[in-house]
Amino acid sequence: MKNFEKYERTYFMPPAVSYDWVKKDHIDKPPIWCSVDLRDGNQSLIEPMSLEEKLEFFRLLVKIGFREIEVGFPAASDTEYNFIRALIENNMIPEDVTIQVLTQARAHIIKKTFEAIAGAPHAVIHLYNSTSVAQREQVFRKGKEEIKQIAVDGAKLLKQLADETVGNFSFQYSPESFPGTEVDYALEICNAVLDVWKPTPPNKVIINLPTTVENAMPHVFACQVEFMNKNLKYRDAVILCLHPHNDRGCGVCDAEFGMLAGAERIEGTLFGNGERTGNVDIITLAMNLFSHGINPQLDFSNMPEICQKYEELTRMQVPARQPYAGELVFTAFSGSHQDAIAKGMNYRKEKQTATWSVPYLPIDPKDVGRQYDSDVIRINSQSGKGGIGYILRQHYGMTIPAQMKEEVGYTVKEVSDREHKELSPQSVYQIFEDKYINNNAHFYVDKCRFKQIDGILAQVVVHHNGQVRTIVGNGNGRLDAVSNAIKQYFGMQYELSVYEEHALSRGSSSKAVSYVGISCHNKMYWGVGIDDDIIKSSINALVVAVNRLAAIHGEGKCRDERMNEIMNYIETNYLTVTLDRLSTQMHLSSPYLSKYIKEKSGGTFGEIVRNVRMKKACILLKNGAMTVENIADSVGYPNVEHFNRLFRKKFGMTPDQFRNKKQLQQG
Numbered sequence: 041m042k043n044f045e046k047y048e049r050t051y052f053m054p055p056a057v058s059y060d061w062v063k064k065d066h067i068d069k070p071p072i073w074c075s076v077d078l079r080d081g082n083q084s085l086i087e088p089m090s091l092e093e094k095l096e097f098f099r100l101l102v103k104i105g106f107r108e109i110e111v112g113f114p115a116a117s118d119t120e121y122n123f124i125r126a127l128i129e130n131n132m133i134p135e136d137v138t139i140q141v142l143t144q145a146r147a148h149i150i151k152k153t154f155e156a157i158a159g160a161p162h163a164v165i166h167l168y169n170s171t172s173v174a175q176r177e178q179v180f181r182k183g184k185e186e187i188k189q190i191a192v193d194g195a196k197l198l199k200q201l202a203d204e205t206v207g208n209f210s211f212q213y214s215p216e217s218f219p220g221t222e223v224d225y226a227l228e229i230c231n232a233v234l235d236v237w238k239p240t241p242p243n244k245v246i247i248n249l250p251t252t253v254e255n256a257m258p259h260v261f262a263c264q265v266e267f268m269n270k271n272l273k274y275r276d277a278v279i280l281c282l283h284p285h286n287d288r289g290c291g292v293c294d295a296e297f298g299m300l301a302g303a304e305r306i307e308g309t310l311f312g313n314g315e316r317t318g319n320v321d322i323i324t325l326a327m328n329l330f331s332h333g334i335n336p337q338l339d340f341s342n343m344p345e346i347c348q349k350y351e352e353l354t355r356m357q358v359p360a361r362q363p364y365a366g367e368l369v370f371t372a373f374s375g376s377h378q379d380a381i382a383k384g385m386n387y388r389k390e391k392q393t394a395t396w397s398v399p400y401l402p403i404d405p406k407d408v409g410r411q412y413d414s415d416v417i418r419i420n421s422q423s424g425k426g427g428i429g430y431i432l433r434q435h436y437g438m439t440i441p442a443q444m445k446e447e448v449g450y451t452v453k454e455v456s457d458r459e460h461k462e463l464s465p466q467s468v469y470q471i472f473e474d475k476y477i478n479n480n481a482h483f484y485v486d487k488c489r490f491k492q493i494d495g496i497l498a499q500v501v502v503h504h505n506g507q508v509r510t511i512v513g514n515g516n517g518r519l520d521a522v523s524n525a526i527k528q529y530f531g532m533q534y535e536l537s538v539y540e541e542h543a544l545s546r547g548s549s550s551k552a553v554s555y556v557g558i559s560c561h562n563k564m565y566w567g568v569g570i571d572d573d574i575i576k577s578s579i580n581a582l583v584v585a586v587n588r589l590a591a592i593h594g595e596g597k598c599r600d601e602r603m604n605e606i607m608n609y610i611e612t613n614y615l616t617v618t619l620d621r622l623s624t625q626m627h628l629s630s631p632y633l634s635k636y637i638k639e640k641s642g643g644t645f646g647e648i649v650r651n652v653r654m655k656k657a658c659i660l661l662k663n664g665a666m667t668v669e670n671i672a673d674s675v676g677y678p679n680v681e682h683f684n685r686l687f688r689k690k691f692g693m694t695p696d697q698f699r700n701k702k703q704l705q706q707g
């Protein structure tokens with residue numbers, strides 16, 4: 041980047057640096073909070089709030105628990121002025137709330153301010169003037185003494201008008217642009233103002249140190265605050281306040297370090313609204329305390345409502361990543377985070393832990409009015425089985441078996457990846473239902489009857505490719521018996537490996553959900569059934585799993601059809617077929633295929649192939665056009681002697697004798 045040479049550090053370290061604040065590792069009580077939403081927040085809006093909007097915002101701040109609220113800059117506009125008058129004249133300021141107004145150190149502005157504030161039950165008049173080198177040189181073109189005089193004159197006028205005006209007033213002074221001011225000079229001005237006001241412990245004043253434009257690292261600010269804290273006059277009668285801005289993105293840090301350095305009061309706004317990059321976000325500060333087990337004395341338990349009101353009234357937006365408040369701040373899309381959160385939540389339930397320690401969630405989202413269901417785990421292509429399982433459990437009451445989670449996880453996230461979008465819980469369930477619950481195949485079980493014979497005997501009425509059949513099987517339980525009947529019918533070899541069930545309590549009625557995992561050739565096939573009846577739900581689950589195995593491995597055909605396919609393949613490929621090739625073609629393992637062929641045909645694979653070759657040889661012999669040597673070669677026996685031997689063994693005659701016999705018969 042070019043042009044960096046034109047910048048230089050414009051801050052000042054204090055003449056004495058003590059670093060006492062560094063030795064503290066926590067803040068043990070909340071500061072006095074002062075909201076400046078209706079002044080600093082409002083003055084930075086594209087369209088400042090109307091009187092009604094300011095009133096509504098004021099009510100919101102009171103509801104949250106602010107007891108000190110800077111309500112405006114009365115000399116700025118009629119709206120500001122009328123708003124303050126409305127608050128006072130309509131007795132809208134709760135007894136325990138102090139309003140605050142801001143004024144420049146200019147006589148007519150101060151006078152207008154007192155006009156606006158007359159009759160206030162308790163108000164802070166906040167006086168400011170800029171004290172920085174840049175403002176002294178460029179804006180005011182005045183020396184240090186003259187700038188100090190502006191503050192002193194303003195302070196005097198405040199004191200005078202406070203005495204002359206009906207109401208109950210206290211004072212605040214800000215050396216505006218404090219970060220660009222020599223710290224000892226800022227101290228000098230503040231002490232000069234204090235000498236005018238002569239505060240006492242029962243009549244305290246506020247000295248406010250703003251980072252009007254944040255220009256240094258937070259520890260520099262903390263050192264400046266510590267210096268002021270230690271050197272201000274009337275210290276026991278002064279409330280030391282901070283007003284951090286966020287130009288370097290460190291507003292929260294400035295405030296926290298500043299509190300360690302002795303500040304007792306913080307001015308800021310909701311969501312950090314305010315000039316340029318904003319004021320310090322009071323919500324973050326308060327919730328940071330909350331997350332350390334300290335009651336911040338502000339109530340953010342209904343954050344969604346606060347966000348909505350704030351957006352409505354200011355026409356600003358709460359960013360999705362805004363600490364404690366943004367839409368996504370409790371959301372995990374990524375698999376490992378989801379997994380840990382889901383496990384953490386479970387652990388919490390299991391152990392009934394009193395303190396919060398769920399990984400990846402600095403606070404319990406429920407404490408700020410957010411929902412576990414919709415806010416915490418959301419699904420996209422970065423998600424994992426833990427999160428997807430969590431969604432199915434939280435939203436649909438389904439606790440899928442541990443062994444099934446991975447497959448379900450990949451199934452769901454693959455859809456998100458392909459479609460390049462987040463999946464709602466409904467979409468997740470739809471994908472799950474389509475794959476594991478709905479049975480779209482041509483095989484299903486209609487009815488089952490069970491008898492106690494040899495364990496359990498199942499008589500199962502099945503529909504398969506439009507035909508209805510009754511099949512039977514024995515087993516040591518009902519599901520096992522049905523499974524054996526189905527295996528027998530299809531000639532399938534699988535293990536009934538996983539069976540889990542539980543009551544499904546979500547939705548209108550309580551049903552049973554069953555999960556069945558069958559394994560074949562080291563692969564699992566899953567099905568899920570839901571029914572009022574636990575047996576039916578488990579059989580439905582089994583049928584889906586079987587259909588999935590059948591669809592993938594081509595085993596969804598009855599045994600006769602299967603054998604026909606095998607025979608057709610051998611007949612067409614009799615010269616090249618091997619057991620391995622056939623097993624690949626038929627999607628069956630070689631041992632299972634051999635066993636199946638033996639069972640079905642009574643012969644081995646080798647015998648079947650040999651029979652086919654001999655059959656082909658007979659056709660060629662009958663035809664009479666080729667020599668025996670050529671025929672032997674063309675049916676896969678290059679060694680004619682070997683062919684002759686096999687032929688004689690099968691038909692009890694040589695190939696020549698066979699040909700002669702056939703020719704005689706034909707003649």
Ligand SMILES: CC(=O)SCCNC(=O)CCNC(=O)[C@H](O)C(C)(C)COP(=O)(O)OP(=O)(O)OC[C@H]1O[C@@H](n2cnc3c(N)ncnc32)[C@H](O)[C@@H]1OP(=O)(O)O
Pocket residue numbers: 080083113115116117142143144145146149168169170179180190216252315
């Ligand atoms: C850091 C902060 O946020 S401070 C608060 C800032 N907020 C606002 O300014 C919003 C409300 N302000 C306003 O509506 C207007 O500025 C008003 C009504 C207060 C005053 O308006 P104007 O009289 O037109 O004056 P303007 O604000 O432009 O100020 C310019 C003059 O005031 C002087 N001045 C500015 N701030 C101060 C101050 N705090 N104390 C004394 N003089 C000041 C300037 O040096 C300048 O003096 P000059 O006339 O000798 O050149």
Ligand SMILES: CC(C)C(=O)C(=O)O
Pocket residue numbers: 080142168214216217248250251252253283285
């Ligand atoms: C008036 C002062 C406190 C101010 O808003 C600032 O310096 O940012």
